[in-house]
Every structure is written in C-alpha cells, then in structure tokens.
Amino acid sequence: MERKIKWKKILYEDQGVPDNFVDDTFLEELKKNLNTRTYHFWPVVVESGVVTQQVSSICLFVVMFRYMQLDWLSPQWLFAGTLSLAVTGYILNELVDRQNNKTTGRTRWDDVKTVFIFVAFGYGLSPVFMTLTDTISTDTIYAMTAFMLLSNLLFHDYGADAALVSQSLSLNAAMFASVCLASRLTTTVHAFATITFAVEMFALWPMLRRKLKKNVVHSQAAMTAVLGVSAAVAIYTLSGVSALLFVIVHLFITFVCPAWLIKLQDYKE
Structure with missing residues (x-):
C-alpha cells in the first residue's frame, strides 16, 4: 500500500519504516563539484615551471661543484659570478618593490652590512x-x-598549501648538502665559494622567483626556459646522456604531467 504520510529525514519519530x-x-x-577548479592545459604547463625551476x-x-672538482672553474670566478648575480637580483628586487610601492624598513646600508657579516662568517x-x-667516506x-x-x-615551497611543505626543512637540507660537497674540495676558498653559491641558489633565488612570478607578467615562462636551457647546456658539458635524461624529465614534468591532470x-566527483 502507498504511504499516505510523507516520509521525513528524522530518527526521533516512529514513521512505521526501518531506520535505514x-x-x-x-x-x-545533493550537490557535487561545487568547489572543483577547472584546469586548462597551457596555464598548468606554465605553473609546472615552479618544479622544473x-x-x-x-x-x-x-x-x-663538479667544475671546481675538475679544475674547470676557479673558486674566485665562481664567487665573482655569484656576487654579480646577487647584485642583479638585488636590483630586480628593488625595482619590483618600487613598482608595487612596498617598503621593508631596511636601508641599503643595512643590506651591505648583512652581506659583509655573512662573507666574514662564511x-x-x-x-x-x-x-x-x-x-666519513666519499x-x-x-x-x-x-x-x-x-x-x-620534496619539501620546497611550490606555492601549495600542504602539510608536506616546509621551507625551513628544504633550505636546511640544501645547505647540509652544500657543506657535504664543500668538504670534498681542495681548499678553504673552494668551500667558501660553494657555500656562498648554495645560499644564493637555495635561499635568495627562490624568494626572488616567487616575487617575480607574482608581480611580473610572463616572467614565469621566461625563468623556466632560461634555467632549463642553462642547466641542460651545463650538464651536457659533463655528460651527454645525463643532459638527455634531464631534458626528458624536464619535458615530462612540463607537458605530460599537466596532460594527465587535465x-x-x-573522474573527479
């Protein structure tokens, strides 16, 4: 027999039917996919640059490091290049802050003193x-x-809000690795140049990359291309097979992974 009383979603009243x-x-x-974000291929390709960079x-x-180990690069030249890149990055940072009317409360003299203290301690x-x-064995x-x-x-801050992200752990791991490699070079000048270059690559450069990505249009694709080509050419001077492997991994992350995501x-419910 058809029910004459309309069924209600309650459990505190006997409606003459089982609880289930x-x-x-x-x-x-029921509403599904209310907060689902729709991704498109080329924007995801550009965003994948945070990983490949x-x-x-x-x-x-x-x-x-390998160049210095083979005596292809002197520590003096590496330090000079590191210093030149640091000055260039500092100028870019100042230009971006000035464009966005941001002030940090620090003067240029404060920054110079910080550099001198780091160089002296390093x-x-x-x-x-x-x-x-x-x-410890090599x-x-x-x-x-x-x-x-x-x-x-793994723990680098790629811009995702996840528990796995830990910028301090990522930086400490990189600096530990740089100390390990520096200990296998021949002189204290080699070790100093290696540590200085590591600070620039793993501490300062990621900060500038994030700022440029946020404030400068099309800078993300340009940084990905420049870094990718530079790394591929540098690796090729040591090993053609390694350079080919690097290019394959780079293309896989840049194009195949976004295609999978799309x-x-x-299948998302």
Missing part, C-alpha cells in the same frame, strides 16, 4: 667545513648529498 529507509527525495539536495637550480649547483668557518666530514658523502637534495626538492578531471 529512504525515499526518492533523499538525495535531491627548482630541479634546474639543483642541477646547476651540482655542475658548478670565510671564517670555511676551514671547519673542510674538516667537518674527514672521517661514497657516503655523495649518498647523503643526493638524499638531502631530494629532500630539498585527463583526470573527468
């Missing part, structure tokens, strides 16, 4: 870095370095 009874109106107010930075750092501690891992050092650089890549949108 539902009628056709039970899911009529960090991969390229790590590769450039390792290549510079050079003074270089002998310590050189002897810090004397009792194979173990390289294994620890690889693990720390992978940790830097394809999987159809």
Whole structure:
C-alpha cells in the first residue's frame, strides 16, 4: 500500500519504516563539484615551471661543484659570478618593490652590512667545513648529498598549501648538502665559494622567483626556459646522456604531467 504520510529525514519519530529507509527525495539536495577548479592545459604547463625551476637550480649547483672538482672553474670566478648575480637580483628586487610601492624598513646600508657579516662568517668557518666530514667516506658523502637534495626538492615551497611543505626543512637540507660537497674540495676558498653559491641558489633565488612570478607578467615562462636551457647546456658539458635524461624529465614534468591532470578531471566527483 502507498504511504499516505510523507516520509521525513528524522530518527526521533516512529514513521512505521526501518531506520535505514529512504525515499526518492533523499538525495535531491545533493550537490557535487561545487568547489572543483577547472584546469586548462597551457596555464598548468606554465605553473609546472615552479618544479622544473627548482630541479634546474639543483642541477646547476651540482655542475658548478663538479667544475671546481675538475679544475674547470676557479673558486674566485665562481664567487665573482655569484656576487654579480646577487647584485642583479638585488636590483630586480628593488625595482619590483618600487613598482608595487612596498617598503621593508631596511636601508641599503643595512643590506651591505648583512652581506659583509655573512662573507666574514662564511670565510671564517670555511676551514671547519673542510674538516667537518674527514672521517666519513666519499661514497657516503655523495649518498647523503643526493638524499638531502631530494629532500630539498620534496619539501620546497611550490606555492601549495600542504602539510608536506616546509621551507625551513628544504633550505636546511640544501645547505647540509652544500657543506657535504664543500668538504670534498681542495681548499678553504673552494668551500667558501660553494657555500656562498648554495645560499644564493637555495635561499635568495627562490624568494626572488616567487616575487617575480607574482608581480611580473610572463616572467614565469621566461625563468623556466632560461634555467632549463642553462642547466641542460651545463650538464651536457659533463655528460651527454645525463643532459638527455634531464631534458626528458624536464619535458615530462612540463607537458605530460599537466596532460594527465587535465585527463583526470573527468573522474573527479
């Protein structure tokens, strides 16, 4: 017999039906995919640059270490290049802040004093870095370095709001890796140049990248291309196979992964 009393979604009243009874109106107010974000291929390709840029930075750092190890690059030239890039980055940072009318409350003299303090402490501690891992085998050092650089890549702040993100852990892992590699060079000047370059690549450069990405139109694609080409050419001077592998990984992250993401949108409920 048809029910004459309309069923209601309540449990505190006996409606003459089992507790798990539902009628056709039970899911009529269900709403799905209210907050689903629709992705498009080319914007995702551009955004994937935050990952490939960090991969390229790590590769450039390792290549510079290998150059010094082979005596292809002197520590003086590496420090000079690091200083030149730091000055260029500082000017870009000032231009972006001025364009957006932002002030940090620091003067240029404050920044110069900070640089001098870092250089003094870094050079003074270089002998310590050189002897810090004397009792550890080179194979173990390289294994620890690889693990720390992978940790830097994993925990780096790519702009996602996730529990896995830890900028401090990512930076500490990179600096630990740089100390490990610096301890396998020949002089304290080599160690100092390596640590200085690491600070620029893993501390200062990511901050500038995020600021440029946020405030300068089309800078994201340009940074990805410049870093990718520079890293590929640098790796090629050491190994053609490694350069080919780097290009494959770079293209996979840039084009294949976004295509997968777009394809999987159809299955999102």
